[in-house]
Amino acid sequence: MLKKRVFVTRKIPSEGLDIINQEFHTSVWPDEFPPSKEEIVDMATDCEGMVTLLSDPIGADVIDQLPNLKVIAQYAVGYDNIDVKYATQKGIIVTNTPGVLTETTADLTWALIMSASRRIVEADRYVREGHWKVAWGPELLLGSDVFGATIGIVGMGRIGRAVARRAAGFNMKILYTARSVQDRDSEVAEQLGAQRVDLNTLLKASEIVTLHVPLTSDTTHLIGKSELAMMKPGSILINTSRGPVVDEDALYQALLTKQLGAAGLDVFTEEPIRLDSPLLQLANVVLAPHIGSASTRTRSTMAKMCAENLHVALSGAKPPNIVNPEVL
Ligand code: DGY
16 A cells, blocks of 8 residues: 655654654655745645644645645644644544653753753853852852742643642642633642632742743733733743743843842743844843753654654544644
């Protein structure tokens, strides 16, 4: 039997790619840089399946040009780059990779919390650049305490809960917002004594605010000028969700004026962030290049999961991680 055609928009770890290669007639985009829309359409013409990354714009315009497409298997938990509503209308299954990257992303969130609070990146530069002249300084590189602080978790889904579990080890008071009923009743929240509050209360009361919401029209610029103004002076903002959840210009001003003490950012409005972004000039920002899920083990697991979703969906069954079950 003729193998089905699949386009993989980047070289994903071999644990998944090998499976895809065996089962399908596969083409893989050879470059590190994402294909353009035209290149996606060109490569995926005649394909029934596609493996996509969050930097691939899969809108109605692309979908319309791929009449054979049946499955889009996203190699990520977030899928805001895909017009899922339109894919559903066209009968295309969309899958993602939830769960397997939860703990890894929570770890990175904590790396940013610790680095931003205790000025670790600044300290590293200070040493390397030869500024460390006095053995011990009573006021050298003072940061803020994490232990015992109040953390505000915006979005108590899987990753939010994993962040909360770690916060308990730091004896923190945990506040959170949650929209879905499932997340509101979260056992973890109960076990940890976390308190659900509205966003404004959370912003006003927390020393550390960390964002764990998907990007939707409701969450775009969820944290803007007025929200930043509500935050405690000197408090810390962490974003490992999606860049546009924060108004970056407003964030820059809040950091410049020291309304905020620091920020830890793994995601940006434009990725990669432009080298002339003013955020790069600020010492009180820790920056990472969207590496929340970037551990070797997690990326391999994501690749396997993606391959499994693709295989099951293209065999006509319901894939384990379907985003739009209504399509079936
Ligand atoms: C995701 O999965 O949505 C992350 O942003 C990348 O792993």
